[in-house]
Amino acid sequence: MSRETAVALRAVRSIRRERAEGNSRGDVAYAVYAGIMVAAIVVVPILRAVVLYLAEPAASAVLVAVGPAVSGTVFALACAAFVALGGVRGPALLSPFLVFAVAGNGHPRRRTLLRPVARSVLALAVAGAGIALLVALVLVAVGTTSVAGAIVFAVAGALIGVVCGGCWLLGQRASAAVRAWIVVGVLATWAAWVVVPGSASVLPWGWFASLFPAAADVADAGLSLGGLGLLAAAALAVIPMLLDGLRGPALLAQAQRWQTAGTLAFTGDLAMAMGEFRAVPRRGRGLSAMGRGGRGGGRWGGLVWVFARRDLVGSLRTPARFVLACAGCLGFGLLIVVAVGASGVAVWIAACAAAIVGFLALGVWSDGFRHVAEVAAAPPLYGVSTLRLVGLHTVLPVVGGVVFSAAGVVVGVLLWGAVVWPALAAAVLSVLLLVLVRVYDSAKGPLPLTLMAPVPTPAGDASALVVAAWQADAVILAGVAVGLTVVSFAGGVGGGVLVAVGLGLVVVWMARRRILAD
Structure with a gap:
């Protein structure tokens, strides 16, 4: 490094410390201690x-x-x-x-x-x-x-x-x-x-x-x-x-x-913080999101196909996110095969990993749920109620998640020789549960100010743990739902289906309550 460059860098760092923007020695020492x-x-x-x-x-x-x-x-x-x-x-x-x-x-x-x-x-x-x-x-x-x-x-x-x-x-x-x-x-x-x-x-x-x-x-x-x-x-x-x-x-x-x-993450608004990194649509502008059939006619026919086409075209306009969603659902299927064939604590490790991967992958196809949350308090669009609008937007994540996760299960079975039907049933039911969790997460809203209040404990202020739990509630719910579903398949396909249906009803009730409350 030349002498001029070294002098300039030292001057910049000195000015930054004087403006209190840099880390002092005390900050560094505390960070080391905390680590x-x-x-x-x-x-x-x-x-x-x-x-x-x-x-x-x-x-x-x-x-x-x-x-x-x-x-x-x-x-x-x-x-x-x-x-x-x-x-x-x-x-x-x-x-x-x-x-x-x-x-x-x-x-x-x-x-x-x-x-x-x-x-x-x-x-x-x-x-x-x-x-x-x-x-x-x-x-x-x-x-x-x-x-x-x-x-x-x-x-x-x-x-x-x-x-x-x-x-x-x-x-x-x-x-x-x-x-x-x-x-x-x-x-x-x-x-x-x-x-x-x-x-x-x-x-x-x-x-x-x-x-x-x-x-x-x-x-x-x-x-x-x-x-x-x-x-x-x-x-x-x-x-x-x-x-x-x-x-x-x-x-x-x-x-x-x-x-x-x-700054947004520090204030507790992780949704807005993650939104800073969402890809901006730059391709596929020539793709028609509504088709030629208008509201319900044409070759697509019906509101279901209209909304499915709209959501699909919207996701295709960010090709990288679409590919990641497909790859994530494939990985989800592979991890479900590993979880179904594992034993002991390995079942929960693989199932929780699958839940996180699947939850993140389905987020690409779940933008419609955020749209529902934004218009929930407004008059019904297109003469469609809020709950029916949620149902119309579930078509793409359900179909895409089931198809690609099933493909991942097939690949996993071919690689490791597992039993196909329990893994396939667990993957399909887990995808449906994750879609419901996505619906629940989309209507979360901003962080309640009451959660920012101090929570004194013998170990110190625990308010940060409360905020973290509120931010990660959907991920925790996804891990518990997928984990219980996969574990229940160890006792038979029938028991796994019953557990998945029960969990689905609970998540539906939670999501409906949150959406209507908004």
Whole structure:
């Protein structure tokens, strides 16, 4: 870093501290203290429970069997995800003031923006090494691998983190079209690694999979580890060039969006905060949302088809969100297969993961529910009551969720040989429950001010927990509903159907009460 650039950066940071916009030493010390306490009280017990579960004979056998394939798949999906994430939130993110003061001057951005990127890459490297070491230590504990194999896998995890950091910055630098092509290319190479025999020796996903402790020979790990090292070195080498190519308007737009979202989230309005990142429709303007049949005629016929077509066209105008919804429902079906075939606490882990994935995926097709919540207090549109309007908007999420989740179940059955009918019934009923939860969540409204009142307890003010519970009530309800449905299928399909119907009636009553109250 040149002397002029260093002096300018020190001046900017000094002015920012004087304006009380930066973090003081006390703030940093408190953040470190809070992080250590959270890790000791929350993170460590959770990690211990995970390690103890994975160390059980049945779980460790599954881990050894699927570990290489899962590790390579996670690497590929992480690279694709970080490239996509760069368009929303890149590693070179500063406050709007610092974007003007640091990135808007004549100094090269490879120097003025290097600090946040270095922190992000280091954090990813540490996280990758930690996750890999956690899995490797489980295998060491059960006697499947050696300590040397665990260390090699942890080093590979750190290199993977560096590569993901480079992909993250690449996504921030590239345009939307280039990001889409990069994601498609990464997924295509991953598919080639899965399908084409012998491709593991030339693809990074195969290198990382070959280093999985239960399958790797430490003596033969040098070539794969060297390939990952070269890939990480290349990622570090292109960082300066990518930083210099960042555009000022894009940097400022990201900074302002995240500052606004942070302010909204701090005040408790998570719905508005998430709305800051909702994609703006830019494509499909030529698609007719109403068709030629008017209110109820024409080839679409009836209000059901009119509203279904309108919702479908609306979702197609944001193609990336539509694809994510389809992929999320496929993943939901796969996780349901895993949950139905699991036992013990693994059932709840897989079911809750499926509930979160499915709930987020169906949100793309549930924009109509938000429209209902907005017009609930107004005179009925098109002569349709509020509750009937809700029913008309359920067509797209129900059909799309059932079709793609069923496809995910079929893929899961083909991969793992599970019984198809219990998994398929659990997936279909869970989709219907998640759609009802989406209806319930759409009419939530703003945060009640009464929840912001202090809640004194011996451990301190617990009002933050009350606000967090109010914000996450739909996700909690989704996890409980899907979890109970999947667990009930262990006693038979009939019992699972009865439980799902009972839960559905409860959610319908809750949603109806909330909608009519608005």
